[in-house]
Amino acid sequence: MKRARLLIFVVLAGLLTPLGVWARPVTPPQVQPQAPNVPNFFVDPSFFDVTTTPGSTIQLTFQTYNNSTNSEVLDFRFRFDPTTAGITAVDPADINDVPAGASVTVIANITIGPAVALQTYALRLRVADTSGVTSLTRLIDIQIRVVAPTATPTRTNTPTATAPTATNTGTPGRICDGNGGTLNDKFEPNNTRSQARRIEVDVPQVHAICPVGDEDWLLFGGLEGKVYTIDVSQMVDGLDLSLTLYDSNGNQLAFNDDFPRNNDPSDIKPRIQSWRAPANGQYYVKVRDSAGRGFIDALYTVVLNSESYGPTPTLIPEICKDLYEPDGLPEIAPLIVVGEVHPDHRLCPRGDADWVKFFGKAGKEYSIFTSELSVGADTVMVLADRDGTTIIDFNDDYESGLDSRIDFAPFVDGFYFVQVKNVGDVGNQFIDYTLTFQIKTNANQGEPTMQPTATFEDDITPTFEDDVTPTSDPDRTATATGTATRTPTSAYPTPTNSSSNKLPNFDTRSNGKFADPAFNKVWAYADAPVASGQAVRSWLWGPSSGQARAEVYDQAPGGLRQVQYFDKSRMEISDFEADRQSQWFVTNGLLAKELIQGQIQIGDSNYVQRSPAQINIAGDLGAASAPTYASFSNLLGATSDRTGQFADQQLARSGKVSAYAGGVSDAAKLVHYVPQTGHNIPSAFWDFVNRQGLINQNGRTQNGQVMDWVFALGYPISEAYWAKVYVGGVEQTVLVQAFERRVLTYTPSNPADWQVEMGNVGQHYEQWRYR
Template sequence: MKPNRTNYKIYKSRLFRVSVLLVVTVILVESALMASSYSPIADGALIAAEPTVANASWNGVLPTLPNSKEEAQKVEKQYSSPFNFNRVMQLDKAYLNSTNPKALAAGGSALNQSAPITTPLAPTPTPGYHVMAVCTGIPNTNDNYEPDNTAATAKTIQVATAQNHSLDPATDEDWVTFTAQAGRNYTITAESPSTETFPAIFLLDSSANVNTPLAADNGSGTTSASYISSINFTATTTGTYYVRVILGQLGSNSSTASCGTYTLSLTLNGIGTTVPATSTPGATPTLGTCQDRFESDNSPSQASLLKPSQSTIVPFNPTPGLPTIDTTNDGTQFHYSCPAGDVDWEYFDLVKGKTYSVFTSKLQGGIDTFMVLYQLNADGSLKPIYSSDDYPGAGLASRIDWVVPFTTGTPLGEYVRYYLAVKDVAGHGTDLMSYNLTLAAFGNGIGTCFDAYESDNTPNNAKEILINETQTHTFCPDGDTDWVRFYAKAGRVYSVGTSFSGLPAAGIDTSLFVWAISFDTTDPSQIASQVLIGQNDDRSDGDLSSQVNFGVPSDGIYYAEVRNTGDRGRNGMSYQLTFSTGTGVPTTAPTTTAATTTAAATAAGVSVNSLSLSFGDPGFMQVWDYTDLAVLSGRAARTWMWGSPGLAKTESYAEAPGGSRQVQYFDKSRMEINNPKSSRDSQWFVSNGLLVREMILGKIATGNSAFLQTVPNTIPIAGDLSSANPSPSYQSFSNLITVDGNGMATDRSGQTVTNGLTSDGNTFELSTAPVQVKLSKYVTETGHNIPDVFWNYLTSTGTVFNGNSYIKAQLMDWVYVMGLPLSEPYWIKAVVGGQEKDVMVQVFERRILTFTPSNSAEWQVEMGNVGQHYFQWRYGRP
């Protein structure tokens, strides 16, 4: 009988899961058997390497790497991954039988044709340039900096480096950006190898306005073999600059030059830039063509971080070729093999129990890659783990698959550091030889257990689930517990439930728990308090799924835990988890009152807010407690420093481990943890973002120097969020703030604030100010005056909570909290609570300060709701 469509989907789903399990099982057994006779790994396929040695550092001795195909094959036989072993054996047989290895690996028959694969020599290059197709009318895919056609997509160029670009098609533009220091002299040079290609360069300031370049050169300097454009300039301010490159004109005939290639370089004059590229590690390399953006990376101490990409198949799936990866999560690196003998080093911290695949692809210029995976011994020496020369079905590309070792007692989330060396197998190197390098990981599985949300076995590792979202989880291995976290608001009824619809549910009987949890501020791995809000085992006698309807005592982050009866687990034990709004009466209503919360908190030795407010990290709670806990508990009558905790999220940030950082939004700001591995004792372990600067300039920060360009925020900067509010917006300050040293005011200490500002950003002089406010502090760094009412607030003392008790102390380090002032103070009109009022406002890098003279004394100076405004602007919702 032909199955219906629904049954067919279920059948395919089951067949896929069974197939994956069988494949993995066969590989593990087969690999373990073969490894005993051929591979140095004797502890089974899962024992891929020893645990990282604590506190070990490289001893400075570089390993000897092969410089011929024959040497590489010997090393590969000695250090083959168990997962690669069968494929390597096939390749060896192909060599021994003089068959075609690539055809055999791809599934073809043994052909008595070619001798073993040899590395073709790269063609002799023109020094300094890459061979690229030109004038095709299609954007050149060999230009590794594309897309870079606008200021928003400009790529960063570093001092003492050179980049190879192509202007193709003729309408193409190339943009780069860099940071210059005031008073330093720089030279920008664009040089083309062709007398037909004429790169014209324009230097722009941070505004990137093409109509007002700081300098330009249409190619005045030429040689018989090339065209050169050059700009020499001395930076007047420290900050961001842009270089725009387009096709120029060909001399006197004024005809447009043909499209083609050129080299763009940036020099800081007075700093030596002529150290040979083969010099000692760490030396500044020669300007030229042997520079990819990861150089110098010629030793473990200079190794660049290679970030994992998301693989769409199991890394050790026995299919010849290379893993397919999700291009939306692609951390692939582009490298040159240049000069001869170049070795590129990478490092990565990988989660114990997970499977990984590292491989090369898109080999150009005759390169034949060879790679070795290392760990550090206790004495700092490098221990080879696995190696790879040619991977079947991938030509001359290399690939290593392995599982990071773990034991049943390994804490989830523990990681191991690895180092990787990549080179041309014979040591060839020219500026034409290049390759891509990718580290792929499939989901977040533990060993052979595949669940896209692992590791999630503790509240610390809980994954976020959104309202009306359904997730598919798997109980695997035995004892597996799944945790999720979510944001809930007081006064609503929510529902968390499991179901097995369309899934192979044999052996599944879920139990569900909903918790309010706070963490120890001194040890975030420890739970300070855990209060059960609701629980359910079975929906009914005949339904083994679970559901909890519940309410929460206050707005914040809460947790759900799902267990399987008997702690049984294996691949295929899958269920669906849904979080949604509920109806009716909560299954177990919260019984915690404000009084019992305070009493419980006091008895537990934790802050009074721990059970009533939720924080994404203990560090956030500690910072919040210092000023706002006294306000919440009624011990201080003053305005909020942070306000109510809002959504905790992870957001992309280039310099953060894994490319994302933990943040949490508050009424007045956003707290951030850029490096969770840094010292929690540092004041800057938790920072608050430059949100005001971002909203005024329309730049969403995605790294220390990277940003996403968008439109400035048009939300009223003070008062009600309504169209009737005449308050200026953040955009109104676009021409009134200091940017890269421009827009500074003079020192006007002692003068009265009489500047007014309209909603459209126009300033005017008030004949009579609402009240007399004097300017009392001039900040030289940004060139702005702070009025006395604000300065008194920034330097005030009051009741604070130091983690143990309430004391009198300085309320804030104002630069840490506020950042530097970006503008002068202005009197504005704003509707506050439905009433129009006179308000004085001043913008700082991180915060807004307002002064409302009609308010009672303790509420006259307030922080603006910057966190609310920023979240609305960035995400389009409150």
């Protein structure tokens, strides 16, 4: 079948850069009727009405959609009809190979001569499909009113009689020119932080996202300790906005895409809820469409609400939920594992109860405690047996503070439950604490270090009504734990030697040493020759092992697995009884995928949802312009086989993709297509993952393939993109590609043996998961 091709769309902008920009497939605002299986396309907008002055240059940015229903690839040609003397219109460059369902953007430049008469001119731009399939043509009509210059030497648009309505259908006579002269957005230009427009407290503003990729920047003066909510209260269909809050130094303070409103999943308006200003100063808000969309009448209303100066402002129910919710019952308690810290548990609303569960092993003693209590927090902790109801111990105040702590030595392996509440059931969105679970002693060779002795009868199990909530007694002596203990009964069966009661001794302390010999073996295969200086190449894992942890995994025996972090990734042992000679006895975490999607995998089909990681995917972590893992979140969809073409697109921190203007070399040539995920691998990365070199095989150095790339990296989950990053404070241009387990970077300016490197995904993931 003859390949077909595609077109482009236009809007008024301020730069003279004829640039073709690929966009991810979108639902067009207006789809023209078509017969089944007939390739088609359309342009948006198809009419412009511009007011300008002699001697000026204007730009029109059009978007063209390939609306083919039979997967045709289209080519497009742009030609202006002959124009009046004194008006020069430059034909945009042809655009080829636009796939079905995609859109593309083009900028057309029109120059008005200095001697042109003051009147209205009509121009026409013809957009033709030249693929040879249907030879369709679309017309863009342009009306240009040339008027005498005014005191302000910037062109303006002639207002229409009708104010914009909340619809995403462009109305002839209104355009978004970025100069504040439109009916759509009187606050333009505000496309950068330096152009940010002031927003006053409790005064709504109406803005528009236009053209495609438009960003709106706002600024306000924040007062230390004051609470603010930044809310998009109205938004037209077709927009999916996000809000990002920055301080005056450009540091990101808060972000929201879809804010939960009344449990309505169709309401995707963003809101940064009840944020407290840390200091007096200027703060900036960026508003953009999450998919980079923009169109005429893409209207929204934003408001900056002021709430309270005090520590207990009006309760905002939507933000009572912290990262661990829902956790109000033992049955839905999240797991906490040895060595884990849960920051920012929120006691909200009034009467909130936070439950966690942990796996306790007979012969060990554990400590679980609260710390870093905010103003208004005075925690009470209860330890419950494996049934989630029988009380084993409780504690209000540990030593002389308001923290709570319980030390506990179980008689039998199993999952136990802990509840944390606030004294008096006081709760609001600013009362929080940190919960830590750690091992206190390891007494595998002797009797448990703590033997409960007293009895708790079932009919006096503590409750937490207002009149019986444990409180601090100034006359009593502070103790490390509550005094509630009991004699073992059938609820505490005698431990046996059966495998069901025995778990491995997880290593949660090793840092710089290997938690298991199998980890050492996997590391040594590729990196021992590098560490000894026998091989000169970049690291596969890193120069040394990092923090060892026991992490929850549903399918692992006992629900826990041994992991250890490295600079470049994480090693895992999920089943200690599996075949140690198998290549897959030690697995390699899907860390890059989790960072990009914002999902922590805790089972084969079980995930904890978080926001995608706002951590730079390459280069210096503090650089404010580099792409983050979150920048790749909308770029994971499968693409076509482009073998023989080049990685020729650039990725911005915002997630926006544009044409790369730096020129490409053979290193960026796409040489391998992976059908499992639908992505192309460039030459530099394909040569790297298939290279031969010195390896360490069972303690002996020999030549061999340095890695099994599917084991080490997984399949690619994005295309390769060029990006601007800073390395050691120096700006570098790098090629970046995300795989399931790793990230690869290619830096042309590096020495040959270090041009391709593994990203520091292990470091980044550990920071993100345990921050």
